[in-house]
Amino acid sequence: MKRIISLALTGVLLIGMVVSLASCSGGSGDSKLVCGITAYEPMNYRDGSGNWTGFDTEFAALVAQELGMKVEYQEIEWGSKYSELEAGTINCIWNGFTANTVETDTGKSRSEYVDFSYSYMLNQQCVVIKAERAGEFASAESLAGKTAAAEKGSAGETFAVEAVGEAGAVVDSAAQVNTFIEVKSGAVDFAVVDILLAKELAGSGDYSDLAIAGIELPSEVYAVGFKKGSDLTEKVNGAMKTLSDNGKLAELAEKYGLENSLQLDTSFAG
Amino acid sequence: MSLFSVTVQLLEGFRTTFLVFALTLLFSLPLGLVIAFGSMSGFRPLRYFVRVFVWIIRGIPLMLQIFIIFYVPGFLLGQPVSSRFGTAIIAFSINYACYFSEIYRGGIESVSRSQFEAGQVLGMTRPQIFFRVILLQVIKRIMAPMSNEIITLVKDTALARVIMVVEILKVAENFASSQALIWPLFYTGAFYLLFVGLLTLLFGYTERKLGYFRV
The missing domain is CATH 3.40.190.10 (Periplasmic binding protein-like II)
Known part of the structure; x- marks a missing residue:
């Protein structure tokens, strides 16, 4: 009994080591x-x-x-x-x-x-909002004090932080598209994403009630x-x-x- | 996207969830026993070493442990980790083994001292006493806390996505990002519920089977 158990344990540890070695070796080669x-x-x-x-x-x-x-x-x-x-x-x-x-x-x-x-x-950043609130978001000034969503570490985040100012807040997302759910659910007032992405997704599927606001942002x-x-x-x-x-x-x-x-x-x- | 094709793709993601779950259990259940013995060892340096290790692993977030195992080899050794899935299994196994070890320790120490002594009087060796007298009683006593941890593990597998192991939640998010479909995200809850339901039934069955140990 003792022998079987210790053999089993050794086996498990060995498998563990093989798995860890396998996952360490290789890596991304030059080719x-x-x-x-x-x-x-x-x-x-x-x-x-x-x-x-x-x-x-x-x-x-x-x-x-x-x-x-x-x-x-x-x-x-x-x-x-x-x-x-x-x-x-x-x-x-x-x-x-x-x-x-x-x-x-x-x-x-x-x-x-x-x-x-x-x-x-x-490319250009753009502001994505609920279509029904288009009237509220006519200029860059209208973004001040609002709550925005933007992808963590994105160019949109940089713009959003500036646009909402001290009184507003920016919520980080793991990917640009996640900000669409934030806007749709009403958790934030607007999202800042790449215009190429927004043109594909805003207004389609479950995002049909979203739209791109008529605010011109700097190009990149x-x-x-x-x-x-x-x-x-x-x-x-x-x-x-x-x-x-x-x-x-x-x-x-x-x-x-x-x-x-x-x-x-x-x-x-x- | 029909309900059927979404279900099929989510099931694909759930396969990864299940694999992370099953492999973690496979490695951490025995590893936990080794750690439990270490933390009860009469050899002081070993006991202290193991207890500090358990303190560290239980003391820092599992997510951070995943990051450490995944990034540090590349940062320090210039040897990038190639398997994201393997990293997740290693991190989960070590983490859960430490939690299990404390449950094992509590179970083992709860068995009355006199049973060890009775075994010694009968001339049994220590391993004989442990495996023939103590172990099954321990299993019976730790079933409830273990089932707690195991159910938690089912849902913790979702953490693997921080290094992009594409499990069911990540698959559901992909629907939102590439097909503008949000409902699959909430639908995943049904998969977790069903799986945990099955586990709960299994635990209940096992506890009934071990019922004859009641003293």
């Missing part, structure tokens, strides 16, 4: 491009059969193909993006990543945390973020240039109706 993403239409989202698709998804796949690398998409919590990058569990942030903004918590520019690729798309650009000093930045830049020159990038943008936003800026560096 894999592991993109940290959140679900975000039309950049990265799941199609009917559960596979990742979207503009950024396909763009990353094309770049990886160009570089002879395998591409992987790893969903992350947006607030953990720098930790994931530092720990090496992803090796780029490729998810409609606004390059020319600051992090709300630290006030530091994002380029202090990551190396950016060329910027490739124009998307780029891919890499770990500081990574040699991937140069490689990906090269592949982006090739794909832009041979027209494949423009083709892809057209597929997702983004041809007006596409703009590869090879002079951009954070």
